[in-house]
Amino acid sequence: xxSSIKISIENLNLWYDKKQILHNISMDIFQNQITAFIGxxxxxxxxxxxxxxxMNELIEECRIEGSVTIDxxxxxxxxxxxxxxxxxxxxxxxxxxxxxxxxxxxxxxAAKVHGIVKKGKECDELVETCLKxxxxxxxxxxxxxxxxxxxxxxxxxxxxxxxxxxxxxxxxLMDEPTSALDPISGGHIxxxxxxxxxxxxxxxxxxxLKQAQRIADHVAFFDSGHLIEYAPSNILFNTPQKRxxxxxxxxxx
Amino acid sequence: MKHPFDxxxxxxxxxxSMLFKSTALLMVALALLFLVVFLFNIASKGYSAFTQSxxxxxxxFSKIKNNPRVAIERQHRRVISNTWIRNLPNLIKENPSLKNxxxxxxxxxxxxxxQYIKGHDNKLKSKDKALIERLKKENRIKxxxxxxxxxxxxxxxxxxxxxxxAIKGTIMTIIITMxxxxxxxxxxxxxxxxxAKDNRIKQFIEININNLAAVPSILFGLLxxxxxxxxxxxxxxxxxxGGLTLGIMILPIIIVTAQSALRSVPDSIxxxxxAMGLTRWxxxxxxVLPLAMPGILTGSIxxxxxxxxxxxxxxxxxxxxxxxxxxxxxxxxxxxxSAQIYTWSSMPQNxxxxxxxxxxxxxLGVMVTLNLLAITxxxxxxxxxxx
Numbered sequence: 033x034x035s036s037i038k039i040s041i042e043n044l045n046l047w048y049d050k051k052q053i054l055h056n057i058s059m060d061i062f063q064n065q066i067t068a069f070i071g072x073x074x075x076x077x078x079x080x081x082x083x084x085x086x087m088n089e090l091i092e093e094c095r096i097e098g099s100v101t102i103d104x105x106x107x108x109x110x111x112x113x114x115x116x117x118x119x120x121x122x123x124x125x126x127x128x129x130x131x132x133x134x135x136x137x138x139x140x141x142a143a144k145v146h147g148i149v150k151k152g153k154e155c156d157e158l159v160e161t162c163l164k165x166x167x168x169x170x171x172x173x174x175x176x177x178x179x180x181x182x183x184x185x186x187x188x189x190x191x192x193x194x195x196x197x198x199x200x201x202x203x204x205l206m207d208e209p210t211s212a213l214d215p216i217s218g219g220h221i222x223x224x225x226x227x228x229x230x231x232x233x234x235x236x237x238x239x240x241l242k243q244a245q246r247i248a249d250h251v252a253f254f255d256s257g258h259l260i261e262y263a264p265s266n267i268l269f270n271t272p273q274k275r276x277x278x279x280x281x282x283x284x285x
Numbered sequence: 286m287k288h289p290f291d292x293x294x295x296x297x298x299x300x301x302s303m304l305f306k307s308t309a310l311l312m313v314a315l316a317l318l319f320l321v322v323f324l325f326n327i328a329s330k331g332y333s334a335f336t337q338s339x340x341x342x343x344x345x346f347s348k349i350k351n352n353p354r355v356a357i358e359r360q361h362r363r364v365i366s367n368t369w370i371r372n373l374p375n376l377i378k379e380n381p382s383l384k385n386x387x388x389x390x391x392x393x394x395x396x397x398x399x400q401y402i403k404g405h406d407n408k409l410k411s412k413d414k415a416l417i418e419r420l421k422k423e424n425r426i427k428x429x430x431x432x433x434x435x436x437x438x439x440x441x442x443x444x445x446x447x448x449x450x451a452i453k454g455t456i457m458t459i460i461i462t463m464x465x466x467x468x469x470x471x472x473x474x475x476x477x478x479x480x481a482k483d484n485r486i487k488q489f490i491e492i493n494i495n496n497l498a499a500v501p502s503i504l505f506g507l508l509x510x511x512x513x514x515x516x517x518x519x520x521x522x523x524x525x526x527g528g529l530t531l532g533i534m535i536l537p538i539i540i541v542t543a544q545s546a547l548r549s550v551p552d553s554i555x556x557x558x559x560a561m562g563l564t565r566w567x568x569x570x571x572x573v574l575p576l577a578m579p580g581i582l583t584g585s586i587x588x589x590x591x592x593x594x595x596x597x598x599x600x601x602x603x604x605x606x607x608x609x610x611x612x613x614x615x616x617x618x619x620x621x622x623s624a625q626i627y628t629w630s631s632m633p634q635n636x637x638x639x640x641x642x643x644x645x646x647x648x649l650g651v652m653v654t655l656n657l658l659a660i661t662x663x664x665x666x667x668x669x670x671x672x
């Protein structure tokens with residue numbers, strides 16, 4: 033597998049108000065791989081994830097130092113608009129949060145706003161392709177005009193992934209995408225994530241170690257805002273180098 | 286304790302629960318009783334104003350030279366409306382062939398006779414009362430639906446006074462109120478809730494808006510008088526000035542309710558929008574505003590109803606005066622429904638009593654209609670977004 037660098041995080045420090053959440057994080061994230069962030073609750077892994085598409089800036093007390101370079105450009109440079117960053121770095125949340133619109137519009141809305149497709153046949157095709165990619169098409173093709181909220185949780189989450197890939201991002205960030213779902217729906221999402229790996233660079237935050245082991249190529253372990261260990265999946269899970277990682281994997285404090 | 290699921294303490298807890306429930310029920314019943322008594326009182330006083338008495342009299346048009354009164358039999362003159370008699374020469378103008386004719390016409394009864402016919406308090410002399418009784422026997426008295434109430438403005442003669450200019454004035458004023466209050470209020474709320482940084486200045490502004498909502502409405506009348514009439518030189522007592530003043534008065538209420546409606550939109554929707562690379566305005570326009578719309582509409586309609594019923598600030602703008610003509614432009618002097626009710630309620634003639642109550646009924650009718658409109662709008666929005 034090729035290991036060219038997609039995202040390069042350097043000396044990232046992050047504060048909420050006066051509390052430091054992330055301490056000097058530096059790591060490279062590789063192309064066309066699934067990278068998983070693991071660690072206990074409050075260790076900063078979700079915060080780091082949200083630093084990659086500048087979602088942290090929606091929180092006013094947040095202050096960031098350091099750089100996140102994607103394709104050779106630091107996204108925190110002054111001449112970068114965070115809206116443009118988010119267009120290329122999509123995000124899927126823990127709780128499925130479809131827009132309060134129809135299933136069709138959920139996929140089509142942002143794509144139309146960004147001018148990726150025009151209204152009409154072009155748009156219909158995009159909706160169909162995206163829903164097929166997330167294995168939702170057969171379930172919803174007859175109810176496209178119905179409210180997205182009428183779908184089940186697992187279907188809603190797949191719809192959220194479909195709308196994210198509809199705006200054709202490079203990178204997809206996933207913040208515990210299966211933790212609010214039952215195991216069967218979660219399994220479907222996992223399969224889906226693996227199938228998207230060819231097209232997108234995926235970073236996933238998960239509490240489920242088994243899940244990380246199943247789908248991730250690289251795994252990063254965080255503790256209290258520090259990056260403890262970052263290694264290919266089989267190495268981290270089988271022969272962890274740090275005591276803290278080993279303890280966490282075995283379930284000891 | 287007779288069985289394992291019973292205890293003295295449980296009985297006590299249940300008694301407390303029952304006590305609360307029955308007290309609350311009593312309060313609801315009391316509130317309903319007040320409402321029913323109020324409505325019954327108004328309706329029983331006001332319903333008779335929706336009809337008006339007419340008397341069948343002979344009019345000798347040939348006698349009209351200077352004084353139209355002579356066209357009518359002397360004894361009838363005292364029970365017929367003076368305004369109706371004064372209008373007789375106009376009938377000739379419209380139809381010159383009447384000039385030398387003698388015709389039988391249904392003449393508008395004057396207020397005292399009308400009140401007597403309806404069985405209300407009146408100042409009719411006993412010989413006129415006898416006359417009415419005689420006319421009644423001859424079937425020369427009838428009560429017709431009162432169109433005057435809906436087509437005429439105010440008048441010094443109760444039988445000839447109507448609510449029309451007040452209704453029209455209210456509609457014109459309220460349209461201006463909404464044109465001012467709704468867009469400014471909603472935009473301010475959107476800015477404060479969705480765009481503004483949460484700092485000292487924003488908090489200071491919000492506190493002041495909340496305080497403004499509690500300012501007595503008459504102060505807004507003073508503000509309107511000082512700014513719109515004295516400083517900007519807008520026409521006194523006009524729908525324009527009234528509408529602008531009421532618009533400013535309801536601004537804080539619209540802002541506060543719209544802000545809380547926006548605040549109740551789950552943040553996950555915004556996050557989803559931002560994560561899709563949408564700008565703040567696209568997120569607000571596309572998702573937040575549609576979801577908040579039912580709440581915003583509810584707040585706006587409540588404040589609109591308040592504006593319709595408002596009287597105090599209009600007093601200072603000169604709108605509570607005798608206003609016989611309906612306005613055609615927003616700059617014309619006008620009165621509004623609440624002001625007309627206030628004017629009529631202070632008139633000495635008996636004829637105004639029922640008209641005051643009827644006016645209140647019409648005002649209530651307009652408000653109920655508006656509320657129904659709001660509820661329909663809201664449920665349509667809710668259905669659209671499947672809330």
